[in-house]
Amino acid sequence: MDDEFYFDGDPATESTRRHMERVLTDPKPRRRWPWVAAAMTGMALLGVWQFRKRTRPNSDADEPTPPPSRP
16 A cells, blocks of 8 residues: 555645746846956055056166165
């Protein structure tokens, strides 16, 4: 004799089946945080690059830059 019975309309079985159908068929929402993190990283790197570019000595200058002093 089979110990597992399936009655059409069994609340426990139907509830589980409906839940699994919802879980497996619903599209997953797209997450936006990776794009936000990438954009913020890009802006930070661009800011660092612009800052370093502005603080570098001009290579077209007539006077050479003095060597750093040693303590």
